[in-house]
Amino acid sequence: MSCSDTLSPACGCAAAAVNAPRRRIIRIAAAGFAAPLALVTRPAAAVVAGDRLVEEDAEGAPAPLRVSDLKPGKPLLAYPFDPKRGARRDETRLNKIVLIRLPEAEMTPETRARSAGGVLAYSAICTHQGCDVKTWLAKEKALVCFCHSSKFALLDGGTVVGGPASRALPAVALALDGDQLVLAGAFSAPPGGSAA
Numbered sequence: 110m111s112c113s114d115t116l117s118p119a120c121g122c123a124a125a126a127v128n129a130p131r132r133r134i135i136r137i138a139a140a141g142f143a144a145p146l147a148l149v150t151r152p153a154a155a156v157v158a159g160d161r162l163v164e165e166d167a168e169g170a171p172a173p174l175r176v177s178d179l180k181p182g183k184p185l186l187a188y189p190f191d192p193k194r195g196a197r198r199d200e201t202r203l204n205k206i207v208l209i210r211l212p213e214a215e216m217t218p219e220t221r222a223r224s225a226g227g228v229l230a231y232s233a234i235c236t237h238q239g240c241d242v243k244t245w246l247a248k249e250k251a252l253v254c255f256c257h258s259s260k261f262a263l264l265d266g267g268t269v270v271g272g273p274a275s276r277a278l279p280a281v282a283l284a285l286d287g288d289q290l291v292l293a294g295a296f297s298a299p300p301g302g303s304a305a
């Protein structure tokens with residue numbers, strides 16, 4: 110009797126054939142446990158002063174964003190860009206930033222101090238449950254999250270002016286290098302939703 114015509118446990122090859130699917134099952138099960146663990150140990154945001162900004166969907170070697178790339182009152186989603194490596198700072202979604210160009214005269218003094226060329230930068234992750242916030246309501250002068258309608262006053266430090274969010278959108282100070290937008294510091298508070 111050869112190993113090719115039996116699955117007898119006495120045969121080493123047959124045992125290997127029987128055990129291989131078991132090992133696959135164990136590996137799949139392990140992967141299933143690993144995924145939720147990866148979710149609960151989410152990476153921290155990593156924003157570094159001096160970083161440039163590139164559009165959210167930019168690929169290859171994108172040009173850093175300039176003030177002139179922003180239309181007044183039109184939010185733009187961006188990621189920090191490490192100019193030394195020529196790559197995004199980090200792939201974590203918590204690094205996503207919403208940029209918006211607004212009238213400096215309408216900003217509170219503290220908010221104006223963080224702006225550059227009339228552009229403001231905030232975390233794009235809603236502090237309620239972590240949806241993207243990217244819609245500007247010009248009449249209400251607020252950025253709205255469409256998941257549960259939280260609203261944030263970007264002219265006044267990103268404070269909550271509506272909906273269930275309980276804390277302001279974390280802000281990032283901006284500076285200019287010519288017309289190019291540069292991050293001047295880290296987030297004012299950890300970005301992310303209470304259940305994100």
Ligand code: FES
Pocket residue numbers: 235236237238239240254255256257258259272273274302
């Ligand atoms: S996730 Fe934004 S309001 Fe709920």
